[in-house]
Amino acid sequence: MTKARTFRGGTHPPGNKNLSSGQSIKRLPAPAIVRVPLCQHLGAPSKPSVSKGDKVIRGQEIGTQNGFISLPTHSPVNGTVKSIENFPMPHRRTGPAVFIETESEDGGQVFEKWDDYRKHSPAEIIERIKMAGVCGMGGASFPTYVKLSPPPDKNIDTLIINGVECEPYLTADHRLMLENPDDIILGMEILAYTLGVEKCLIGIEINKPDAIKIMEEKGCSVLPLKVSYPQGAEKQLIDAATGREVPVGGLPLDVGVVVQNVGTAAAVAKAIRDGEPSLRRIVTVTGRGVESPANYDVCVGTLFSNLIEESGGYAEDVKRLISGGPMMGISLYTDGVPVTKGTSGVLALTGAEVRDVTEGPCISCGKCMDACPLKLAPSMIATAAENEKWDLAREYGALNCMACGTCSYVCPAGRYLVHYIKRAQEAIRANRGKEA
Amino acid sequence: MAQTRRFELAMSPHVGSDQTTRKIMYDVVIALLPALAAATWFFGPRALLIVFISAAAAVLSEYLCLKFMKRPVSFALDGSAIVTGMLLAYNLPPGVPFWLPVIGTAFAIVVGKQAFGGLGHNIVNPALLGRAFLMASFPILMTAGWTAPEAWRSSTDDLWKTNGIALEELNSIPDADAISGATPLNILKQSFDLDSSAENAIREGDTAEAESLEGKAACIRSALSDDSTYMNLLIGRRGGCLGETSVILLLVGGIYLFLRGVLELRLPISYLGTVAVFAWVFGGSGWFNGDPIFHVLAGGVVLGGIFMVSDMVTTPVTPRGRIIFGIGAGLITMVIRRWGGYPEGCSYSILLMNLVTPLIDKYTLPKEFGEVKENG
Numbered sequence: 001m002t003k004a005r006t007f008r009g010g011t012h013p014p015g016n017k018n019l020s021s022g023q024s025i026k027r028l029p030a031p032a033i034v035r036v037p038l039c040q041h042l043g044a045p046s047k048p049s050v051s052k053g054d055k056v057i058r059g060q061e062i063g064t065q066n067g068f069i070s071l072p073t074h075s076p077v078n079g080t081v082k083s084i085e086n087f088p089m090p091h092r093r094t095g096p097a098v099f100i101e102t103e104s105e106d107g108g109q110v111f112e113k114w115d116d117y118r119k120h121s122p123a124e125i126i127e128r129i130k131m132a133g134v135c136g137m138g139g140a141s142f143p144t145y146v147k148l149s150p151p152p153d154k155n156i157d158t159l160i161i162n163g164v165e166c167e168p169y170l171t172a173d174h175r176l177m178l179e180n181p182d183d184i185i186l187g188m189e190i191l192a193y194t195l196g197v198e199k200c201l202i203g204i205e206i207n208k209p210d211a212i213k214i215m216e217e218k219g220c221s222v223l224p225l226k227v228s229y230p231q232g233a234e235k236q237l238i239d240a241a242t243g244r245e246v247p248v249g250g251l252p253l254d255v256g257v258v259v260q261n262v263g264t265a266a267a268v269a270k271a272i273r274d275g276e277p278s279l280r281r282i283v284t285v286t287g288r289g290v291e292s293p294a295n296y297d298v299c300v301g302t303l304f305s306n307l308i309e310e311s312g313g314y315a316e317d318v319k320r321l322i323s324g325g326p327m328m329g330i331s332l333y334t335d336g337v338p339v340t341k342g343t344s345g346v347l348a349l350t351g352a353e354v355r356d357v358t359e360g361p362c363i364s365c366g367k368c369m370d371a372c373p374l375k376l377a378p379s380m381i382a383t384a385a386e387n388e389k390w391d392l393a394r395e396y397g398a399l400n401c402m403a404c405g406t407c408s409y410v411c412p413a414g415r416y417l418v419h420y421i422k423r424a425q426e427a428i429r430a431n432r433g434k435e436a
Numbered sequence: 437m438a439q440t441r442r443f444e445l446a447m448s449p450h451v452g453s454d455q456t457t458r459k460i461m462y463d464v465v466i467a468l469l470p471a472l473a474a475a476t477w478f479f480g481p482r483a484l485l486i487v488f489i490s491a492a493a494a495v496l497s498e499y500l501c502l503k504f505m506k507r508p509v510s511f512a513l514d515g516s517a518i519v520t521g522m523l524l525a526y527n528l529p530p531g532v533p534f535w536l537p538v539i540g541t542a543f544a545i546v547v548g549k550q551a552f553g554g555l556g557h558n559i560v561n562p563a564l565l566g567r568a569f570l571m572a573s574f575p576i577l578m579t580a581g582w583t584a585p586e587a588w589r590s591s592t593d594d595l596w597k598t599n600g601i602a603l604e605e606l607n608s609i610p611d612a613d614a615i616s617g618a619t620p621l622n623i624l625k626q627s628f629d630l631d632s633s634a635e636n637a638i639r640e641g642d643t644a645e646a647e648s649l650e651g652k653a654a655c656i657r658s659a660l661s662d663d664s665t666y667m668n669l670l671i672g673r674r675g676g677c678l679g680e681t682s683v684i685l686l687l688v689g690g691i692y693l694f695l696r697g698v699l700e701l702r703l704p705i706s707y708l709g710t711v712a713v714f715a716w717v718f719g720g721s722g723w724f725n726g727d728p729i730f731h732v733l734a735g736g737v738v739l740g741g742i743f744m745v746s747d748m749v750t751t752p753v754t755p756r757g758r759i760i761f762g763i764g765a766g767l768i769t770m771v772i773r774r775w776g777g778y779p780e781g782c783s784y785s786i787l788l789m790n791l792v793t794p795l796i797d798k799y800t801l802p803k804e805f806g807e808v809k810e811n812g
Contacts, residue, residue: 013451168451235805245806314441321443326450333443347450354444355452360514361556363457366700366753374805379753380797397804405449412455413556419447 004206006226007236009373011406013168013229013327015207016353020286020293021171025179027297028310030077030102034301035087036062039095040340041135042142043069048098054081059110059277061131062098071133071143074110076279076299077102090304090323090337091141091330097301097338105299111275122148122194125272129194132271133278133341137263138162138173138232139324141342144264147253148194154253159192160241161202163211163262164225164232167325170345172282173262175295177204177211180266181218187265188220190272195258202262203237229327230404234259236373248400263344281341285311289318289348298339304346305335320354322347327405357414368407368417374400378407382420390431393424401425455697457555460748461515463696467689468522468743474672474682479530480588483678487525490537494521497545507554516555520544523563523743526679527736527783528570531581536574540566560790561750564783582619582675619675620660620734621779627656628774631721653721660734661727669733680736690742702758703751704741710766711737718774737769740782750790757793757800765789 039045046063050056056075063073079100087097111128114120120128130145150156161184165173177184184202192200203223204212215222223241225231235246237259244255252259260268267278279299286293291312298307304321308314322329323337324345335346368378376397384393398421407417475483498517502509521541528537544566552558571578634649659665668674672682680686693699712728719726732738745751745765752761765785772781 011453013453239805248804248806250806318441319444320446320450322448322450326448328448329450330448331443331445331450333445335441335443349450354446354450357452357456360457361554363460363556363748364751364753365460365748366755366758367455369753369802370755375802376804377753377801380801396801400804403448408447409449409452410455411452412457412460414452414456416447418449422447 004224004226005240006228006231007239007373009371009375009406010228010230010236011371011410012227013409015227016169016286017171017174017207019169019288020284020295021174023171023175023294025175025282025295025297028299028302028306030105030299031302031306032102033082034075034077034079034100034102034299035097035303035338036073036075036100036301037087037089037095037097037338037340038063038073039089039092040073040141040300040342041069041071041133042140043067043071045096046070046073048084048096050081050084050098052081052083055079056081056100057110058105058108059279061277062100065130069143069146071135071145072131072277073098074133074277074279075100076301077105078107079103088334088337090332090340090343100301108277108279109275110277111271113275114272117190117193117272122196125190125194128271129268132267132276134264134267134271135278135341136261137267137281137341137344138261139167139328139342139344141340144260144268147258147260148191150195150253150258155256156195156197156253156258157256158199158201158242158258159188159195159197160223160237160257160259161188161191161200161262161265162232162234162237162259163202163204163208163215164237165208166205166227166229166232167327167329167345168229169286169347170284170325171286172284172295172344174208174211175284176262176266176282177208178214181214183266183269184215184262185218185220185265186273187260187267187269190268191258191260191265197258201241203232203241205231229406229409230373230402233373233402233404235402248397278341281339281343283307283339283343284345285348286345287318287322287348287350288353289315289320289350291315300339300341302339303335304332304337304339307339307346308335308348314348315350317350317352318348319351320347320349322349326353327409328403355414359415360413362413362415365412367410367412371406371410373404373406374402376401378417378421379411379415381424382415382417385420385424385427388427390424390427393421394428398424399428457516458514460698461519463693463698464519464743465515465522467693467698468519468526468679470685470688471526471679471682471739472522474685475526475530475678478585478672478681479583479678482588483530486528486530486532486534486537486678487522489534490525490528490541491518491521493538494518494524494541494545497542498550501546501550502554505550511555514555517545520549520563520566523561523679524566526739526743527563527567527677529578529581529676530583530678532577536570536577539573540570543569556749558749559793560787561744561747564744564787564790567783568787582622584675585673585681619779620665620669620730621773622675623656624660624730624734624773625779627653627660630656657720657727660730666729666733669730674734677736677739680739683733683738686738686742693742693746699742699746700758702755703746703762706759706762707741707745707766707769708732708737710763711770714767714770714774718770731770731773735773735780736782740765740769740786744783744786750793752793752796752800754797754800754802756802757796760796760800761789761793764792 548562768785
C-alpha cells in the first residue's frame, strides 16, 4: 500500500463508525405508500408527468427534467398515484412529492440492458445516465450527467471515485464497497470510458482497511488517504490525489479531474447494465439515539420514521434528528420526511453526543484559520457578518466557504461560524441580485 | 408514521471538539503554577500572597463590572480574569506593597478589558496595561522593590513588610552572586551607562578615566556572560519580577500549554529568536559580539514570550501575522533594552504591537485555497 496522503488543515472528529460499520446492508421492502420527492437533486425540481389515479410501474418516469441542472424522477414501485402535494423534505422546508400506493416491487428495467457499454458512444451513455436520473449520492446530489459533459476546451485526464466517507458515523459507502465492489468497479469503468480518461483512482480513508483490501484485490488503483475531515470534499480529495488546487470559484473540470461518489458509480452501473433508473440508495441509520444502528438499502420516498422503526425506535434520551452526517447534516424537526437520492444517513443523536456549549465571544485563538481546508478566515468572516458588514465578509472569502463545519467544530468559544458565514453568503447574493 | 416527538433544531456541525474557552484559560492558569512555585521559593510566602491578592482582585473587578453591565456574572470565573491577575502579579517586583496589585488589576480589568466589551474584545493585553499604569503612577514602588533571591530565609525583617533593596548597593563591580541581587538587566544597563561615560571621558581627553570605565563595563559584561550567571538565570536564582525568574519552570508551563494545543509556537519562537539575533548583532559594545543567551534568559522575555506574546485575544490570528508580531515585539524589546530609558522593554514592546494587531491581520490573510495558482 502506498503512503496515505491528505490535504492541509482539517480536523479529527471521533468517527463513531463502529456503531454501524459491522452491519451488512439490509434491503427493506417499499413501504405501503412511497412519497417520491420531485426535487431530489440540486437544481430545478422535475415537472410531474403523472396525475392522481394513474397506474405507474416501477422505473416509470413520473417527473420530467425541467432545465439543464435538473433530472427526471422515477417511481420506485408498481402502484397507483394517490396525490401530488407539498411535503416536508429533509434538505429544504417543503417540496412537491408524488404519493404512490405500493402494489409490488418487481420489474424496474425500463431501459434496454447494455451488456457491453463499449458498443455505445459516450454521448449515448451520458443520455442514459441523465434519463435514469442519476445524481451524486455523496450528499450534494448534483446531476451526474452534467459533470460528465465538460466543455470541449477542458481536458479531463483523471477520474476519482470518492469512497472517503469522511463524515463521522456514516457507513453507507463503506458497506457498499464491501458488499458490492463489482458494481462500483463497473460504474467506474463506464465513467472512465465516457470521459475518455486513462487514470482512474478510488480514494478511501485508511480507517476502512477492509474496503481498501477488497478494492485492491479487484484490481482497482486505490488511493489510501489519512483520516481527516473533510478529506472527502471534492477539492480536498483532488488536492490529496493529484496535488492540483481547484481555482477559487472553479470546478474540478478546471484542473482536469472529475470526482464521483462510490454510490453514484454503482447507480451508473445499474442504469447501463440493468437498464434500471436510480430508485434506491443505501442509508445509514445510526447514532446513540436509535436502538440498533444499521445500513439499509431503501426506496427513495421511504419515510425516515420507517427507518427508525426498523432500527428499533428511538433511545429515551434522543435529542437531535439529522439528515446526513453530524458535520454537514441538517437537523430536522420531524422524522416524517422522505429519503431522497442524497440521503446518506439518518442520525439520531443523544444529548451526550451533540455539542452543548454556550456561545462565547471569539478569543482570536486562530484555530479556525488553521483548520479551514479552504484557508479562509472563518472568525473574521463571522465577525463581519455579525456586524452586517457584507462587503468585508466577502473580502474575507465568505462566498467560497463550502460549509464543511470544520471551523465551528474546533472553535473553543462554540461560535456558530457556519451559521454566520451562510448568513453572509445569503446577504451577499441577495445584494448582488439587487445591483443587477 | 410521523411521531410527535420533538427534536432540537440547530445549525451544523452537530458535534464539536471538547476544547472550550474556559478550559484554555484554566490551562494557562495551570501552566503559570510552576513559576509561582519558583516565586515562592525565591521570594518567600509574600510572593504567593501577592499573586493570590492580584488574582482575587481581578475576579472581583470582573464580577463587579459584569454585575454593573447586567451581563452573566458567571463569566467572572471563566479563568480569563484569573490569568490577567496572575500575569500582572508576575510582572511586579517582589517587594511591592499589597495594595499595589489591587489597583493594578482593577485598572487592567475595568479599563483594559471590560471597557472594551470584555473577553475577546480588548485591544491590548490587560495585565500589561495594568503594569504600564502602575509604572506611570507609582514609578518608585515599581522599580525599587527588588529583593535578593532567597534573602527572606535569612532575613530578620518582618516578612510581610515591603523589603526592597537599593540598587546603589550594587555599584561595586559585581560577582555572580551580587548580580543575582538586583535584576541582571539593571546591571547590564549600568555597563552601558559606563560605556557612555567613557565616551564622554574620551571627548574630554581623560583617557585614563575612559579606560578604567571601559574596563569596568567589560568586566560587568563578562561576569554577566558567566556560566554560573546562566545557571542562576535558568533556575531563577536572581532578582527580578515575581514570575519571570525561573526560565526552566516557565518552559515547563510552556511545554504543558503546547501539549494541550493552547500555545501556538510561531509567536514565542519568532519573538525569542528575534531577541537572540538582535542581542548577538547589537547587544555588545561592537557588532556581532553580544550575548544572545544572556538576553534570552534575563529579564521577562521568556515569561512574555510564552504567556503574553502568545495571548490569543490581543495577537494576530494569521500564521504570517504571528511571525510578524513576534519579530516586531522582539525588535522593540531589544531597542528599549539597548538604547531606551528602561532596562527591560518586554511589556511595552508587546503593548505597542497589540495596537497594530488588527492591521497585521488585515494584511496577512493567508492565500485562499485555489487562489491565483492554476492547474497545479
